Amino acid sequence: MRRLTDLLYPAITLLVVIVAWHVLVVQLEVPAYILPTPYSVAQALYAGFADGTIWRHIGYTVWATAIGFFIGSVLALILGALLAESAVFEQFVYPLLVGIQAIPKVALAPLILVWFGFGIASKVVLVVLICFFPLFVNTIVGIKRVDPDLIDASRAFYASRWYVFRYVKIPSAAGDIFAGLQIGISLALIGTVVGELVSSEAGLGYLIGASAVNLNISMMFAGVVLLAVIGVAATQLIRWLHRRIVFWESSGASDSRTVV
Amino acid sequence: MVGSSERLDAVPRQLASPAGLALRDLGVVYRTRSGTIEALRDVTFDIRPGEFVSLLGPSGCGKSTLLKIVAGLIAASSGAVRLDGREVHGPSEQIGVAFQKPTLFPWRTVLGNVLMPADTLGWDLKRAEGRARELLALVGLDAFAGNYPNELSGGMQQRVGLARMLLRDPALLLMDEPFAALDAMTREALTLELQRIWMKDRKSVLFITHSIQEAVFLSDRVLVMSARPGRIIEDFVIDLPRPRSLDTMTMPEFSDACRLLRRHFLE
Numbered sequence: 427m428r429r430l431t432d433l434l435y436p437a438i439t440l441l442v443v444i445v446a447w448h449v450l451v452v453q454l455e456v457p458a459y460i461l462p463t464p465y466s467v468a469q470a471l472y473a474g475f476a477d478g479t480i481w482r483h484i485g486y487t488v489w490a491t492a493i494g495f496f497i498g499s500v501l502a503l504i505l506g507a508l509l510a511e512s513a514v515f516e517q518f519v520y521p522l523l524v525g526i527q528a529i530p531k532v533a534l535a536p537l538i539l540v541w542f543g544f545g546i547a548s549k550v551v552l553v554v555l556i557c558f559f560p561l562f563v564n565t566i567v568g569i570k571r572v573d574p575d576l577i578d579a580s581r582a583f584y585a586s587r588w589y590v591f592r593y594v595k596i597p598s599a600a601g602d603i604f605a606g607l608q609i610g611i612s613l614a615l616i617g618t619v620v621g622e623l624v625s626s627e628a629g630l631g632y633l634i635g636a637s638a639v640n641l642n643i644s645m646m647f648a649g650v651v652l653l654a655v656i657g658v659a660a661t662q663l664i665r666w667l668h669r670r671i672v673f674w675e676s677s678g679a680s681d682s683r684t685v686v
Numbered sequence: 687m688v689g690s691s692e693r694l695d696a697v698p699r700q701l702a703s704p705a706g707l708a709l710r711d712l713g714v715v716y717r718t719r720s721g722t723i724e725a726l727r728d729v730t731f732d733i734r735p736g737e738f739v740s741l742l743g744p745s746g747c748g749k750s751t752l753l754k755i756v757a758g759l760i761a762a763s764s765g766a767v768r769l770d771g772r773e774v775h776g777p778s779e780q781i782g783v784a785f786q787k788p789t790l791f792p793w794r795t796v797l798g799n800v801l802m803p804a805d806t807l808g809w810d811l812k813r814a815e816g817r818a819r820e821l822l823a824l825v826g827l828d829a830f831a832g833n834y835p836n837e838l839s840g841g842m843q844q845r846v847g848l849a850r851m852l853l854r855d856p857a858l859l860l861m862d863e864p865f866a867a868l869d870a871m872t873r874e875a876l877t878l879e880l881q882r883i884w885m886k887d888r889k890s891v892l893f894i895t896h897s898i899q900e901a902v903f904l905s906d907r908v909l910v911m912s913a914r915p916g917r918i919i920e921d922f923v924i925d926l927p928r929p930r931s932l933d934t935m936t937m938p939e940f941s942d943a944c945r946l947l948r949r950h951f952l953e
Binding site: 573575576578579580581582583584585586589593594597600672673674675 | 754757758759777778779781782783785787789791792793802803805806807834836850854860
């Protein structure tokens with residue numbers, strides 16, 4: 427059970443920052459096309475929700491992120507598990523995948539847009555590429571560092587290779603897998619926004635880009651605030667699932683573990 | 687895979703009769719980068735059905751390797767292992783194993799862990815559950831069936847391991863220093879408990895330990911293994927009456943046996 431202060435104290439800090447922001451902008455007479463007041467950001471947000479236009483952008487971004495994250499994660503789990511279990515596959519494929527991992531995937535954004543168009547497909551592909559690797563690597567690491575004594579114990583009781591994989595290795599790797607998902611979800615959102623910034627028809631990245639052209643700084647901030655909310659919500663959802671599913675690991679260690 | 691129900695009747699109704707074990711000229715040679723290491727040499731001995739035999743040796747003498755070979759987890763370089771006359775080439779349904787570490791699945795309850803040897807064979811877990819609960823009662827953990835291993839002390843976890851070892855009613859029990867990681871008092875209690883469990887249906891046991899007292903207390907015979915390459919250098923019969931109790935440890939025969947065994951480790 428989380429204590430109330432866990433939410434209250436950061437909320438106080440946030441409030442202080444917002445008040446300081448407001449006071450500084452007013453006191454230093456910063457022009458609105460450089461930095462708007464928090465109030466005008468809130469107004470822009472309110473206006474967007476009031477006329478309903480902003481929902482389309484939120485929906486577009488969330489949808490592209492979710493679909494891409496799902497496909498990328500499923501691929502990473504399957505390929506990671508295959509690679510961890512198959513020596514041949516590891517020899518032939520692993521070096522290539524490690525090489526690809528070194529490429530900053532966002533650099534591929536323009537190319538992917540050319541190939542997959544300006545619609546949602548290009549964003550999904552970019553997200554798949556970008557969130558694949560952390561989970562892929564974590565799945566392999568997690569499966570490979572299963573306690574060998576646990577495997578011996580199950581084999582001594584006649585466990586098949588499939589049994590060991592499904593009921594020993596996968597649960598053992600669950601903590602690392604969730605750590606990979608955690609990294610993947612934040613990268614996925616970055617992927618979507620980069621795709622939308624480069625070229626799109628909708629989405630929060632598109633909204634921010636379009637507002638920049640019009641010097642609508644308040645709306646740009648509104649877009650960033652919404653992305654922050656989506657990012658935090660998605661991360662918390664994964665963290666919650668992690669604690670629920672991998673209940674046997676101490677909750678303290680689970681959050682901070684990053685293998686890549 | 688779980689769930690196949692064809693083997694409903696596979697849960698043993700009658701106690702399996704204990705099996706005899708025969709090791710013949712067992713040798714193990716490891717190849718490493720710096721050359722070869724001979725872990726075991728010409729290991730030959732028998733365990734008669736129903737006999738409790740301890741294998742006593744210094745750390746690193748290859749006794750755990752020996753146990754893994756009998757359990758079918760690794761292959762010997764030479765020689766043969768026969769269980770009731772049949773050669774062992776892999777894990778056997780007739781063997782139950784307990785390890786130095788509890789090696790429990792942290793994601794399964796105590797009951798789920800005890801049921802693991804039935805689960806791996808695809809037995810109907812509902813049917814096996816009765817036996818699992820009996821065994822948990824036997825090791826004094828019936829109240830903890832629904833707990834998870836990390837909620838248990840080290841001694842309790844080892845008891846779970848003992849119950850798991852017994853689930854399939856195996857004909858041969860292999861134990862690799864199962865109490866070595868426990869504190870002295872827990873260790874003594876579990877040693878007494880193991881004797882009680884063993885006397886109930888007298889299975890054949892190969893018990894690995896580096897504690898002379900533990901070996902003498904529990905065994906019908908104690909085999910002494912040399913430092914690497916591990917060989918059997920003594921086959922010592924313990925003729926103390928059973929059931930043995932803490933008073934047995936004060937008997938002159940007990941200390942004599944301990945003294946005679948100890949001289950192997952003093953060179």
